[in-house]
Amino acid sequence: MIEYGHFIGGKTVKGTSGRFGDVFQPMTGEVRAKVALASAAEVAAAVANAKAAQPAWGATNPQRRARVLMKFLELAQRDYDKLADCLAREHGKTIADAKGDIQRGLEVVEFACGIPHLMKGEYTEGAGPNIDIYSMRQPLGVVAGITPFNFPAMIPMWKFGPAIACGNAFILKPSERDPGVPLMLAELMLEAGLPAGILNVVNGDKEAVDAILDHRDIMAIGFVGSTPIAEYIYTRGCAAAKRVQCFGGAKNHMIIMPDADMDQAVDALIGAGYGSAGERCMAISVAVPVGKKTADTLIERLIPRVESLKIGPSTSGDADFGPLVTAAHLRKVKDYVALGIEEGAKLKVDGRNFKMQGYENGFYMGGCLFDEVKPGMRIYKEEIFGPVLCVVRAKTYDEGLALATDHEYGNGVAIFTRDGDAARDFAAKVNVGMVGVNVPIPVPLAYYTFGGWKRSGFGDLNQHGPDSVRFYTKTKTVTSRWPSGMKEGAEFVIPTMK
Numbered sequence: 001m002i003e004y005g006h007f008i009g010g011k012t013v014k015g016t017s018g019r020f021g022d023v024f025q026p027m028t029g030e031v032r033a034k035v036a037l038a039s040a041a042e043v044a045a046a047v048a049n050a051k052a053a054q055p056a057w058g059a060t061n062p063q064r065r066a067r068v069l070m071k072f073l074e075l076a077q078r079d080y081d082k083l084a085d086c087l088a089r090e091h092g093k094t095i096a097d098a099k100g101d102i103q104r105g106l107e108v109v110e111f112a113c114g115i116p117h118l119m120k121g122e123y124t125e126g127a128g129p130n131i132d133i134y135s136m137r138q139p140l141g142v143v144a145g146i147t148p149f150n151f152p153a154m155i156p157m158w159k160f161g162p163a164i165a166c167g168n169a170f171i172l173k174p175s176e177r178d179p180g181v182p183l184m185l186a187e188l189m190l191e192a193g194l195p196a197g198i199l200n201v202v203n204g205d206k207e208a209v210d211a212i213l214d215h216r217d218i219m220a221i222g223f224v225g226s227t228p229i230a231e232y233i234y235t236r237g238c239a240a241a242k243r244v245q246c247f248g249g250a251k252n253h254m255i256i257m258p259d260a261d262m263d264q265a266v267d268a269l270i271g272a273g274y275g276s277a278g279e280r281c282m283a284i285s286v287a288v289p290v291g292k293k294t295a296d297t298l299i300e301r302l303i304p305r306v307e308s309l310k311i312g313p314s315t316s317g318d319a320d321f322g323p324l325v326t327a328a329h330l331r332k333v334k335d336y337v338a339l340g341i342e343e344g345a346k347l348k349v350d351g352r353n354f355k356m357q358g359y360e361n362g363f364y365m366g367g368c369l370f371d372e373v374k375p376g377m378r379i380y381k382e383e384i385f386g387p388v389l390c391v392v393r394a395k396t397y398d399e400g401l402a403l404a405t406d407h408e409y410g411n412g413v414a415i416f417t418r419d420g421d422a423a424r425d426f427a428a429k430v431n432v433g434m435v436g437v438n439v440p441i442p443v444p445l446a447y448y449t450f451g452g453w454k455r456s457g458f459g460d461l462n463q464h465g466p467d468s469v470r471f472y473t474k475t476k477t478v479t480s481r482w483p484s485g486m487k488e489g490a491e492f493v494i495p496t497m498k
Helices: 040-059 062-078 080-091 095-112 154-165 180-191 206-214 227-239 262-278 292-307 327-343 397-406 420-429 466-471
Strands: 002-004 006-008 011-013 020-025 030-036 123-128 131-139 142-146 169-173 199-201 218-224 243-247 252-256 284-289 346-349 368-371 388-391 412-416 434-437 473-481
Touching (some): 002 180, 006 040, 040 131, 040 169, 040 199, 040 206, 062 080, 062 154, 062 180, 080 095, 080 180, 095 154, 142 154, 142 206, 154 169, 154 466, 169 206, 180 199, 206 218, 218 227, 227 243, 252 262, 252 397, 262 284, 262 292, 284 292, 284 397, 292 346, 292 368, 292 388, 327 346, 327 388, 397 420, 412 420, 466 473
Parallel strands (some): 142 218, 169 199, 252 284, 252 412, 284 388, 368 388
Antiparallel strands (some): 006 011, 006 199, 123 131, 346 368
């Protein structure tokens, strides 16, 4: 039995709270490990280590900080298979999907290696009579990230990569459901040359989260998870005068126009709707075919594809997706399917009774497909986070546009069409933060920013890209004038350009 503690001050330490949580192996249903759940005192110890180490790291020039990240990238490639195996065993996603999780995180670290350029300020010579003005970006100090179970490699790296590159020290509170990979990443950062105390990993539950929110020395917090918790963290963190960015739930729509390439659209829905067992904040969970003929054709094509999905153990080489993360989450998803039937939606494919031979205690579920879902139904309004696709029929393009625009979540959306005018109009008008045109999961590359709108995102700045540097730094502006150009005597009016 593995026992996970914390990573504080450059060392792996055992938990002292006396509280532990179970870490399951979803493909077998067995308990793989015990994870220590930190007390407020343990969080405070991590913050103290970070606060002591940060000034020297912040004073290290950006190029040297980038070299540490470059070495980390090299070490992560060395241990790629080891990281992917641990991730698959604790989360449940397939090895191939786990490698994608790791790769998308590493791409943000690659972006952060450009920090010598990204942190450059501005300079104006002669802004006034013998006056020069320049700005500089400086680290905030100690910052923190609270990250979810569904991307245990990618989202921690999205957070700590840019933050550490900017000269901050970082406290990571990963999900207690799959803590193995975050701890491995911290060890690799230390091996890459990161000073002890700059990256600390504290495992825990709400007690650890609240300790992070309330600690006066933590200057900024980033979070990804469900909307209710995002709103809680944003409200409490802002009340404590911290800089906060929080990303919550999603209900991502894909509009299928009558002129769309139906083969392409069906392939996109199968991959984006059922990949990773639907446990993605960018999963397509609502298909919106426009027109009866489009809808009938879509359903006819989808049914056999959903029925033939390959579900298998996480270590399988040919499975389309693996088990869900916990037995409790599996029950929750199945309850949503039962609710959809009660609400009057037509369940065309029912995967609730799927059993994996040889893995009967694993947390498996087959794909489910609903047709004739209505906007008032809970299965449409709420995030299911499982292998369940809802088809909501729209009579017109405007009706489809309105569905995505009016939904309380605004994370991602896609349109499939051959019509450039329709695509351009949709991208301009839809009230959603990330848009795909014939791209089902429109996650921007690392040098663009990632973030949803409405109740999918709280805060003014998004993840990765230029926004990450803005979030993890503060701007200082200096106005200078030297004695040879100064007038004698006091000036009592505010300086102007007149």
